[in-house]
Amino acid sequence: MSSIPVMIPWLGEEEALAAAEAVRSGWVAQGPRVAEFERAFAEYLGVPHAIAVSSCTTALQLALIGAGVGPGDEVVVPSFSFIATANAVTYLGAVPVFADVELSSGNLTPGTVEPLLTDRTKAVIVVDQGGVPVDLPAVEALVAGRGITVVEDAACGAGSLLNGRPVGSGAAIAAYSFHPRKLLTTGEGGMVTCQDGELAARLRRLREHGMSVSAADRHAASGGASVVETYDEVGYNFRMTDIQAAIGLVQLGKLPAMVARRRELAARYRELLGPLGERLVADPPHGSSNFQACWLLLPEDAPDRTEVLARLAEKGISARRGIMAAHLELPYKGASRVELPTTELLTGRSLILPLYHSLTEEQQDTVVAALREIVG
Template sequence: MSLEQELTRINVMQPWLGEEEVAAVSEVLRSGWVAQGPRVAAFETAFAEAHGVAHAVALSNCTTALHLALVVAGVGPGDEVVVPSFSFVATANAPTYVGATPVFADVDPDTGNLTPATIATAVTPRTRAVIAVDQGGVPLDLLAIRAWCDPLGITVVEDAACAAGSTAHGRPVGAGAELATWSFHPRKLLTTGEGGMLTTSRADWAARARRLREHAMSVSAAERHASVLAPPESFDEVGFNYRMTDLQAAVGLVQLRRLPEMVARRRELAARYAEAVTVLPGMRLVGDPAWGTTNFQSCWLEVLPDHPLDREQMMEHLAAAGISARRGIMAAHRQPAHGERGHAPLPVTERLTDRTLVLPLFHQMSDAEHQRVCDALGTAWRP
């Protein structure tokens, strides 16, 4: 890579942050209340309204949201939870936090998501829940999954970590979920630095999640600080410290207002990638499923066997042009933490993990940067 390319490197992702976020954080600092407080409550309300859900509980990250989702759903030791291996390892880790066993299922080759058919191969009499991921922002068919799981008494947790701004069946992703979890990591469209959210249709689950995130105290921090003489608190169960701060929530409120514009720009850039890839044999770009629209949190490309380069060679080719791509979604069952668990064959997961890469895509990406990536994809056929 030349010095010019080093100086003009195109990153795979860049959060869209500006002066509005700076002003929002400054206002919180001046207020003197920086821990969980009024901004967190406002962010929860705004997020719930934007996503068509009844209750939203702000948390420290999506992994803690997954943990609390399983806790409030009553999943525990001896239970099994069906999860995709084709996901970040946190999806498989969460069941172990409650003493349950993650059971890996394969995914659909086009979307990278679980389906009723793939879930059915992994369900046993011990299955208590399914964690279904909207992988890379591609919406899963939650209606079909719940139609299969609900009659069996299997709770479906939608891991919507990547999916803020995606839609399914004409509604925001998560709107049809009994439980959904969200990430605000900088790799996501909507970021608070770190941070997460649990959304649910059930008031009792939301109330318990709110208690559990604050050590299961009977009196919230907001109630204590609002009183000159703070009421006594009790701890009726073992809780956790999974709180979000008002500093993070202030950023989240601004980011939530930016979300529609972010999604529109990403879909515009992804459409241009699709046009470029259409005329290049040996490549397949992820796209919208029949039932929804993706926010293209990850714009992943499958390098097919008839391409002259394999995935690793393609990444090297892009890197030589100053373009930073990333390997596609990991296969959790291959990781040492979960590799000793028995599982059925996962051929689609392994194929996608080995053949996919994530292309650069972010709101501030210029047309010139985008064209550089398209040109580099083309020259892979003309070295």
């Protein structure tokens, strides 16, 4: 392994004990700890409903179902995002329509979305890319009255703020990721949040095969009475386990400290790298980032990004290519209806720097010194 990896989850004895307690309880599938994690996450966001699921991808799929997306519909998405954003649309037989992003944030704006809206547009997925909060109200204002739902892909966003509130808290529907590359991790896992109670109830059924009564509720039926569930629509197995939820509850308590430390390290990167002319991703005017991905745009005269990554690896430093562009990958090659120059610039010239809670200033100085040597 690299001596300085790009990411290390902040996991420790407290998470291990929580997981062990779940195992010892005998209830390891979706059960009381999942329900507790849902309540705690909803309270953190200030939203009425949170539904725990197996990944952010499944969260996005349920969110789109909740938005009424189906075969033949169009959904505007950024290409500058992990491919799962577009895949969730494709799973439903709908068409992902790729929009460009703004240079400073890597996020969609009303100006990049509006030219792609048609009478077939059913939804827009906005992404808090790398933890940078998207201007959700601006996009919602653009589509108001058109029968279009704005779904917030907040996969990277836990801990970021939009106008002083947690990202996703104002969205009609939002999806979160708890993958190990995210600040708050459950190993794998995700969450859907929404404002509407009937929609939340439906999504809870859909994540558990469409059951009218959950397995946990059947088990808890008073007096051991037999409860026979029904299945009124085709559902999915998108459940989270109680073991994961137990870890998630511990992680949620650590989230403020994680964000504070990452912001401190990102500010230090900016101070140290500024004289080289590289541009580090920054807070937008409308919010603050958790710096889930601390990406750097290399100067035009820098060596090729692949060479920079290889030379960093030779020095024991693990960085990553910048955020991908889905329209350049084989499943979506040639699918873009418009040119995406900013997306292609960012995905081709940016790289993600090591950033995690336990990163030391000495390690950070090593990264910066290596970049100074390589970039010049």
